[in-house]
Structures are given as C-alpha cells and as structure tokens.
Amino acid sequence: MTEPTPDTWRRVDAYLTETLVGHDPDLERAVADQHAAGLPAIEVAPVNGKLLHLLARMSGARRVLEIGTLGAYSTIWMARGIPSDGRVITIEAEPENARIARLNLDRAGVGDKVDILLGRAADVLPTLAGSDAFDMVFIDADKESNTIYLDWAARLGRSGTVVVVDNIGRGGEVADPAAMRPDVIGTQRGLEMLGRDPRFDATALQTLDLKGYDGVAIALIV
Ligand code: DHB
Ligand code: MG
Numbered sequence: 543m544t545e546p547t548p549d550t551w552r553r554v555d556a557y558l559t560e561t562l563v564g565h566d567p568d569l570e571r572a573v574a575d576q577h578a579a580g581l582p583a584i585e586v587a588p589v590n591g592k593l594l595h596l597l598a599r600m601s602g603a604r605r606v607l608e609i610g611t612l613g614a615y616s617t618i619w620m621a622r623g624i625p626s627d628g629r630v631i632t633i634e635a636e637p638e639n640a641r642i643a644r645l646n647l648d649r650a651g652v653g654d655k656v657d658i659l660l661g662r663a664a665d666v667l668p669t670l671a672g673s674d675a676f677d678m679v680f681i682d683a684d685k686e687s688n689t690i691y692l693d694w695a696a697r698l699g700r701s702g703t704v705v706v707v708d709n710i711g712r713g714g715e716v717a718d719p720a721a722m723r724p725d726v727i728g729t730q731r732g733l734e735m736l737g738r739d740p741r742f743d744a745t746a747l748q749t750l751d752l753k754g755y756d757g758v759a760i761a762l763i764v
Contacts, residue, residue, distance in 0.1 A: 606631070622650075
C-alpha cells in the first residue's frame with residue numbers, strides 16, 4: 543500500500559477510464575474542439591461524466607438543470623442519460639462557450655434535447671420558477687455562488703431530486719478554516735448549507751483523477 547502520487551492516480555484514472563468508460567468519438571471531439579477554441583480545460587473527467595450519466599439514469603431523470611455549460615462535455619453525458627423526450631436546461635454566462643457547446647451538442651446528436659440559456663445563472667435561474675420541477679441538478683459554475691445555486695436547486699427541484707456539486711475538494715483547501723480564496727470560501731459555504739439546510743441530505747467524495755485532487759458532493763432533496 544503506497545500513498546498516492548500524481549503518477550499513481552493518473553495511471554489509475556487512465557485504467558478506470560479505459561476499463562469502464564471507454565472511448566466515444568463525439569465526447570472526445572467535444573473536448574478536443576473546446577480546447578482548440580481556447581476554453582479552459584476544466585470539464586469533468588470522463589469517470590465523472592459517466593457518474594453524471596449514471597445518476598441521471600439511476601434516478602430516472604427526465605428534466606436536468608445544469609449550471610455552467612462550458613463546452614457541453616458534461617451536458618452530453620447527462621443528455622444521453624435521459625429519455626428522448628427529456629430535456630437538459632444548461633446555463634452558460636460566456637457566449638463563446640455557449641457557441642462551442644451548441645456545436646458539440648448538435649454533433650453528438652443530443653442537440654434537440656438541450657436548451658442553452660445564455661446569461662449569469664443568478665439572473666437566469668429566477669426565470670425558471672414555475673417550470674416543471676427538475677429531477678437532477680448539476681452545479682459546476684463560479685464556486686462563489688454555490689449557496690445561491692443550491693437554494694435555486696431546492697426551489698426548482700422536488701422531493702427526490704438529485705443534486706450534484708462539482709469541485710468540492712479544491713486540492714484539499716476546502717478543509718482550511720482560514721481559507722481566503724473566494725472560490726474555496728464559496729465551496730465551504732455550499733457544503734455547510736448541504737449539511738445544515740433541512741431541504742437536503744448530502745454526502746461528498748474526494749476524487750483523484752486526471753484533473754488532480756478535488757471532489758464531488760451528491761445530495762438528495764428530501
Ligand atoms: C475550475 C472550475 C471547475 O468547474 C473545475 O471543474 C475545475 C477548475 C476553476 O475555475 O478553476
Ligand atoms: Mg467543475
């Protein structure tokens with residue numbers, strides 16, 4: 543038993559990805575085009591994309607809300623996990639990201655299941671009030687706003703909705719009570735809300751994958 547080094551966990555991540563996720567030309571092309579277009583390489587790792595896909599299927603989700611589209615890599619994974627008459631509503635603040643996302647979604651054959659709403663999520667989310675409840679919510683945008691996004695997830699979901707929050711480990715900084723970085727503080731506030739707010743029941747897992755040391759929170763709206 544050795545302590546994991548970056549070399550170990552990248553090797554294991556590659557092994558798990560090869561063994562359990564495999565290769566998909568549309569997903570790999572989406573990532574390649576997103577990188578070529580200069581978008582940051584912060585899309586979820588393939589093993590986490592598959593986790594989102596499986597959670598959508600396990601929960602029988604028909605309506606999925608995503609906060610933070612980037613190039614739609616995670617969006618494609620989730621859209622493939624819902625029925626053909628299901629819908630993913632994904633919110634993106636950057637027009638160039640949304641443009642790349644639309645190309646990737648259409649090429650992957652899921653474009654007709656996905657609406658990209660352009661704007662800052664804090665402005666767009668209130669416009670969704672009154673729509674049918676979401677069955678799954680994936681929060682993966684500016685970490686400073688995680689409590690706002692969780693509050694909207696609770697309002698726009700229903701009892702039984704699955705809520706996933708990306709990047710809850712932040713290289714270990716999340717456990718630092720003296721953290722100064724706004725993204726770390728926002729992540730901490732979000733986790734504290736998940737632990738305390740009676741609308742949620744939650745856990746979180748630390749992750750080591752090709753993106754490094756981070757984590758994912760998974761919550762149920764009670
Ligand atoms: C960052 C954001 C993400 O959503 C992610 O998965 C990794 C990094 C970031 O802003 O640094
Ligand atoms: Mg993320």
